[in-house]
Amino acid sequence: MIKVMGLKKYYGEKLILDIPNFTFEKGKIYSVIGKNGAGKSTLIKILSGIVSLDEGKLEIERENTILSPQEPMFFKGDVWYNLTEPFKLCKKKISTDKLEKLLKKFEIDYLKKASINSLSGGEKAKVQFIRTVLYEKDCIFLDEPTASIDKKSSFLVEEILLELKKMGKLIVIITHDHDQARRISDTLLEIDEAKLLKRGT
Ligand SMILES: Nc1ncnc2c1ncn2[C@@H]1O[C@H](COP(=O)(O)OP(=O)(O)OP(=O)(O)O)[C@@H](O)[C@H]1O
Numbered sequence: 001m002i003k004v005m006g007l008k009k010y011y012g013e014k015l016i017l018d019i020p021n022f023t024f025e026k027g028k029i030y031s032v033i034g035k036n037g038a039g040k041s042t043l044i045k046i047l048s049g050i051v052s053l054d055e056g057k058l059e060i061e062r063e064n065t066i067l068s069p070q071e072p073m074f075f076k077g078d079v080w081y082n083l084t085e086p087f088k089l090c091k092k093k094i095s096t097d098k099l100e101k102l103l104k105k106f107e108i109d110y111l112k113k114a115s116i117n118s119l120s121g122g123e124k125a126k127v128q129f130i131r132t133v134l135y136e137k138d139c140i141f142l143d144e145p146t147a148s149i150d151k152k153s154s155f156l157v158e159e160i161l162l163e164l165k166k167m168g169k170l171i172v173i174i175t176h177d178h179d180q181a182r183r184i185s186d187t188l189l190e191i192d193e194a195k196l197l198k199r200g201t
């Protein structure tokens with residue numbers, strides 16, 4: 001569970017977020033929509049602890065969260081290295097069987113030895129999504145994970161998110177795809193004029 005209390009975030013004079021009270025519950029998917037510059041990425045960066053808040057409080061188990069940022073970040077190296085090295089660094093054992101299955105599912109297993117820089121935008125997004133899943137965290141924050149991914153693979157992402165939800169994970173996903181938001185979310189949220197508004201359940 002994540003509790004947001006009296007959160008305010010400014011950039012300069014501009015109030016970006018003003019959220020008096022909101023609770024994110026375990027085992028639920030929250031979709032966040034809103035126009036460009038609305039403050040969606042800022043919100044999940046605050047939840048992840050990358051960006052500080054100016055006022056208010058958060059109740060959150062930080063070590064149990066993972067953020068998949070809007071702009072993917074990788075190590076120099078091949079796909080396999082990018083899907084194994086991060087876990088070595090944080091001393092997490094991952095199942096190579098699970099990794100192999102995910103690569104096959106997204107039809108990028110043949111790219112294992114390819115340099116990450118040679119991948120297309122969508123292929124990189126798939127690698128980033130797989131890496132996010134492998135962390136096996138309880139709270140998963142995804143910033144437009146399917147923006148550059150084809151339809152078939154987007155549905156695969158949705159399917160996996162629904163499975164993770166069934167396992168009790170809390171998922172916050174930012175998307176501009178309103179149909180996707182309606183398909184998968186328990187709660188549809190919109191950031192509008194700094195407010196976090198419930199648009200449906
Ligand atoms: N580090 C920063 N310094 C100053 N302003 C910032 C900073 N980061 C974001 N902003 C501003 O805050 C506002 C919200 O940005 P944010 O990235 O959260 O938007 P967003 O809703 O994710 O938009 P998009 O749909 O384009 O990804 C924007 O106007 C942006 O220019």
Ligand SMILES: [Mg+2]
Nearest residue numbers: 040041070143
């Ligand atoms: Mg954004």
